Amino acid sequence: MAKVTRNSISEQMVIGVTMGDPAGIGPEVVVKALADPEVRRAAKFIVFGMNEQLCYAADRAEIEPFWGRHQHEKISRDYPYKVVVADYDEYSVPPWLKEPSRVAGEASIKFCTDAIAAAKAGIIDGIVTAPISKASWKMADATWPGHTELFAQKCKAPRKAMMFVAGPLKVALATIHLGLFDIRNKFTIGCVFEPIDLLNDALKEYFGVENPHIGVAGLNPHAGEQGQFGDEEDRIIRPAILLAQEQGIDCTGPIPADALFVKAARGEFDAVVAMYHDQGMIPVKLLDFDHAVNITIGIPTVRTSPAHGTAFDIAGRNLANPSSMKSAIMMAIQMAKTKRAFRPTPVAPSGRPAGDATTREDREEPSDIA
Incomplete structure (x- = not known):
């Protein structure tokens, strides 16, 4: 060709x-x-x-x-x-x-x-x-x-992420096609940092958002509740957020997912990073199933x-x-x-x-x- x-x-x-x-x-x-x-x-x-x-x-x-x-x-x-x-x-x-x-x-x-x-x-x-x-x-x-x-x-492309847009909600996934019980064994700082970084670039390049504000979800109920319901927030998600912040990315978290998606739908965040497939997909499809769009970023x-x-x-x-x-x-x-x-x-x-x-x-x- x-x-x-x-x-x-x-x-x-x-x-x-x-x-x-x-x-x-x-x-x-x-x-x-x-x-x-x-x-x-x-x-x-x-x-x-x-x-x-x-x-x-x-x-x-x-x-x-x-x-x-x-x-x-x-x-x-x-x-x-x-x-x-x-x-x-x-x-x-x-x-x-x-x-x-x-x-x-x-x-x-x-x-x-x-x-x-x-x-x-x-x-x-x-x-x-x-x-x-x-x-x-x-x-x-x-x-x-x-x-x-x-x-x-x-x-x-050495890096990629799956992103979804539904109405006011823009969501990128930290993990994609993994069984729920397999996530723990493959959940790393890199797999959380990567979609934050790629989402920040995509919001600028594809959506014209000059200074994106990104919310990052927790993995566990109540974002771990200070380690009571899992330590992934402290071991993995917070270090990934800190790494992104050190590179000049405006991101906040980890935030309990049930609260984060409400805030994002209200416009408090330009986009959200969800930790696993269904955590991100359920609010996307509930919010606007008929018009939801999947985007590959990276x-x-x-x-x-x-x-x-x-x-x-x-x-x-x-x-x-x-x-x-x-x-x-x-x-x-x-x-x-x-x-x-x-x-x-x-x-x-x-x-x-x-x-x-x-x-x-x-x-x-x-x-x-x-």
């Missing part, structure tokens, strides 16, 4: 959307989300997926196909469509299949790895991933348990996804709600724009901006091709 130059591409944002597991609700929520004219006006889109599955989903939803189609080997930033499907017709997943399978795992992995390659080549400005099945990936002999780990490895590529799964039980029945997918798409666009504005323009020795004489913002946006 050839890397594009700045002079050869359209300046409108181009977002890659991976279709997810072909047997899940991914095709349906992708079609329904991109069918919204407001979403299509916001950017151009390349869908990494299977045209047959997308057409089937459109037919069930009584939506007239609104996209162009090209073979996935020939993707380009300059398609004359607002939406184009990079079609992987070498894969065949029967429409009646509504469960994990090896072929669906292989296909959904390929969608992701090709989207990452396109982002590295400058063809797309961000990636939105529809839900995958971890069981399908395991059947396909994947070495990654999910999207976060795949993106970190392919982007060669990688060089913008990557978002809806905060729900494949929902095999309703797949193919035209029952899936596309709200979270729409939110993930719009957030990816907003993050890519903020990142572009946040990144300083390189300056040549002459004092002029390096590269083109004009900035991206100076240039005309291409016409809105339906």
Whole structure:
């Protein structure tokens, strides 16, 4: 895949959307989300997926196909469509299949790895991933348990964290896909410091928060109550917070989680670091399940996804709600724009901006091709 130059591409944002597991609700929520004219006006889109599955989903939803189609080997930033499907017709997943399978795992992995390659080549400005099945990936002999780990490895990012946005709440997780009883054996100062540090950077780079104020949750009930209910707060969390503070990060804690999330929802903190998966996910989904967005931070590529799964039980029945997918798409666009504005323009020795004489913002946006 050839890397594009700045002079050869359209300046409108181009977002890659991976279709997810072909047997899940991914095709349906992708079609329904991109069918919204407001979403299509916001950017151009390349869908990494299977045209047959997308057409089937459109037919069930009584939506007239609104996209162009090209073979996935020939993707380009300059398609004359607002939406184009990079079609992987070498894969065949029967429409009646509504469960994990090896072929669906292989296909959904390929969608992701090709989207990452396109982002590295400058063809797309961000990636939105529809839900995958971890069981399908395991059947396909994947070495990654999910999207976060795949993106970190392919982007060669030594650090990564999972972040969620739901209404006023922004949450990063210190541990991700670990059994609850396994956390104690893998709970270190580094695994608490890392999401604090990455979250601080993400709030600045992606959300335009100049001086983030971050709340850090305790692990145990009442944040340990001075060691009565566990010593992880004193041994691990407080040293991690101190380390972050020494690097100039404004963070506070450990705070009992039940109090912290209330304070964060009221706006007392810009974001929260939760210690384990469900500690963070329960308030996120209670607060705004239909619009919650998952973000991978710490990688060089913008990557978002809806905060729900494949929902095999309703797949193919035209029952899936596309709200979270729409939110993930719009957030990816907003993050890519903020990142572009946040990144300083390189300056040549002459004092002029390096590269083109004009900035991206100076240039005309291409016409809105339906």
